[in-house]
Amino acid sequence: xxxxxxxxxxxxxxxxxxxxxxxxxxxxxxxxxxxxxxxxxxxxxxxxxxxxxxxxxxxxxxxxxxxxxxxxxxxxxxxxxxxxxxxxxxxxxxxxxxxxxxxxxxxxxxxxxxxxxxxxxxxxxxxxxxxxxxxxxxxxxxxxxxxxxxxxxxxxxxxxxxxxxxxxxxxxxxxxxxxxxxxxxxxxxxxxxxxxxxxxxxxxxxxxxxxxxxxxxxxxxxxxxxxxxxxxxxxxxxxxxxxxxxxxxxxxxxxxxxxxxxxxxxxxxxxxxxxxxxxxxxxxxxxxxxxxxxxxxxxxxxxxxxxxxxxxxxxxxxxxx
Amino acid sequence: xxxxxxxxxxxxxxxxxxxxxxxxxxxxxxxxxxxxxxxxxxxxxxxxxxxxxxxxxxxxxxxxxxxxxxxxxxxxxxxxxxxxxxxxxxxxxxxxxxxxxxxxxxxxxxxxxxxxxxxxxxxxxxxxxxxxxxxxxxxxxxxxxxxxxxxxxxxxxxxxxxxxxxxxxxxxxxxxxxxxxxxxxxxxxxxxxxxxxxxxxxxxxxxxxxxxxxxxxxxxxxxxxxxxxxxxxxxxxxxxxxxxxxxxxxxxxxxxxxxxxxxxxxxxxxxxxxxxxxxxxxxxxxxxxxx
Numbered sequence: 001x002x003x004x005x006x007x008x009x010x011x012x013x014x015x016x017x018x019x020x021x022x023x024x025x026x027x028x029x030x031x032x033x034x035x036x037x038x039x040x041x042x043x044x045x046x047x048x049x050x051x052x053x054x055x056x057x058x059x060x061x062x063x064x065x066x067x068x069x070x071x072x073x074x075x076x077x078x079x080x081x082x083x084x085x086x087x088x089x090x091x092x093x094x095x096x097x098x099x100x101x102x103x104x105x106x107x108x109x110x111x112x113x114x115x116x117x118x119x120x121x122x123x124x125x126x127x128x129x130x131x132x133x134x135x136x137x138x139x140x141x142x143x144x145x146x147x148x149x150x151x152x153x154x155x156x157x158x159x160x161x162x163x164x165x166x167x168x169x170x171x172x173x174x175x176x177x178x179x180x181x182x183x184x185x186x187x188x189x190x191x192x193x194x195x196x197x198x199x200x201x202x203x204x205x206x207x208x209x210x211x212x213x214x215x216x217x218x219x220x221x222x223x224x225x226x227x228x229x230x231x232x233x234x235x236x237x238x239x240x241x242x243x244x245x246x247x248x249x250x251x252x253x254x255x256x257x258x259x260x261x262x263x264x265x266x267x268x269x270x271x272x273x274x275x276x277x278x279x280x281x282x283x284x285x286x287x288x289x290x291x292x293x294x295x296x297x298x299x300x301x302x303x304x305x306x307x308x309x310x311x312x313x314x315x316x317x318x319x320x321x
Numbered sequence: 322x323x324x325x326x327x328x329x330x331x332x333x334x335x336x337x338x339x340x341x342x343x344x345x346x347x348x349x350x351x352x353x354x355x356x357x358x359x360x361x362x363x364x365x366x367x368x369x370x371x372x373x374x375x376x377x378x379x380x381x382x383x384x385x386x387x388x389x390x391x392x393x394x395x396x397x398x399x400x401x402x403x404x405x406x407x408x409x410x411x412x413x414x415x416x417x418x419x420x421x422x423x424x425x426x427x428x429x430x431x432x433x434x435x436x437x438x439x440x441x442x443x444x445x446x447x448x449x450x451x452x453x454x455x456x457x458x459x460x461x462x463x464x465x466x467x468x469x470x471x472x473x474x475x476x477x478x479x480x481x482x483x484x485x486x487x488x489x490x491x492x493x494x495x496x497x498x499x500x501x502x503x504x505x506x507x508x509x510x511x512x513x514x515x516x517x518x519x520x521x522x523x524x525x526x527x528x529x530x531x532x533x534x535x536x537x538x539x540x541x542x543x544x545x546x547x548x549x550x551x552x553x554x555x556x557x558x559x560x561x562x563x564x565x566x567x568x569x570x571x572x573x574x575x576x577x578x579x580x581x582x583x584x585x586x587x588x589x590x591x592x593x594x595x596x597x598x599x600x601x602x603x604x605x606x607x608x609x610x611x612x
Contacts, residue, residue, distance in 0.1 A: 120348030
């Protein structure tokens, strides 16, 4: 990162050759910016404009089924969002879902990464197999979990329970119905299954970049495996854990596919994205949906602040290299 | 003296802890974990080759005879539901948006890494911040706009939105891959008087091809997987494969083998793209922060 720019910093001289030079350097600066502009303008128009519109709509009374009732509503949509127990619950579900999926898949991913960091027969194949869950289309994954794995009648889990119990001559094996009894746990399980490979990949890369000399020095000083893990591996992995957790959180906060497919937001599993979708797509309450959308954005900004700070600190370290 | 040289020669071998010796127990646990994780995928594949009667049994019929019936059914033998339009729509949305993303992201990444503008970090972090705003909050204005301008149920509107969805992260990934192009090569190109387009196509692209390909594959996967925007912005004509999959269960009743066959077909492009990008997957997905 040691690019020295010569075209920058025009000298503040007045008249004659000075202005000429300044003009030239300004042209050079624009020539540098030119390749960036199409992408930047495209992103600004397609991402900032819709959010601005959402913000505006959130202050209006607008149900598409009653087009004549449209009018300024002040903060009433927001009051409705916070007064609606369903939407309040959706906030809680979003937090619970994001936190548990991120934490469980980080821990599972770390354990698997620690295994994969050892040498054993077929390590490459095991790594490839473990990536597979991340590469199933999320809707397909949710459908498979719902119908082929968790279905109480012929799902794989109950089927295997029956098989094992029959093996021992029992006629009444334990059968479970996770989708009805613990629907949120079912969503969490399917998402953990999809996101663990992602965490594992990032943490494995972290493990493989550990300072070998520090570990050897510690081992020579008589440190046992736990000490090496606690005082060298874990501190080194910290930024990888943060990065994996925050990137995962950005995607899981927004999760729509799993909630939509597994439970359709029923049985108290509706998260904010699903609630917003339902409010405008099914209930046609554009104003309320926009207010809920603004609340979702505000919540995401909290996660985003931490995420951006973490990425920035890694970024600065890399740039200093 | 001889002891010292011996140790020196040995040390590179012992770079990673415990990696010098194989531990059969570790291998066994790792294999069991991998099989456990991949079992839903395997079960999906096995079931897709079973007849409907063998697919929905308790206990499961692992060794039932294999058949291609479910695939024949899925491709419209009896039901009349034709999966080709949604598959083609998905292919169009993913391929065209990925091409657009690469065309826009390459020059942008160039201006942010190889010849960085002033405040290039600000631009990068602005781009990343747009990725953190939930799509659902933009879906309603997009729906209203599409409805108003007659772009609803038009695959090209979806292509534009997927381009916007993937462009910020593509710039990040690409920046990290372009930063690996040797400075000397770029200086040589500059001395030869090569312009932006020639530098990009003749110097940068050949060196950064694996990275550019990985960026493209990851964007392809994200577009192919997307459900929310597709559901809101498309309908009968331009519905994509994920939308088709969600409607598949309700319209067909429950045919487990067919559902598994459908899931296999829809997931296949992503599995292929993902394994093709395997070596660069971590660097790409971590936005270049992890090499």
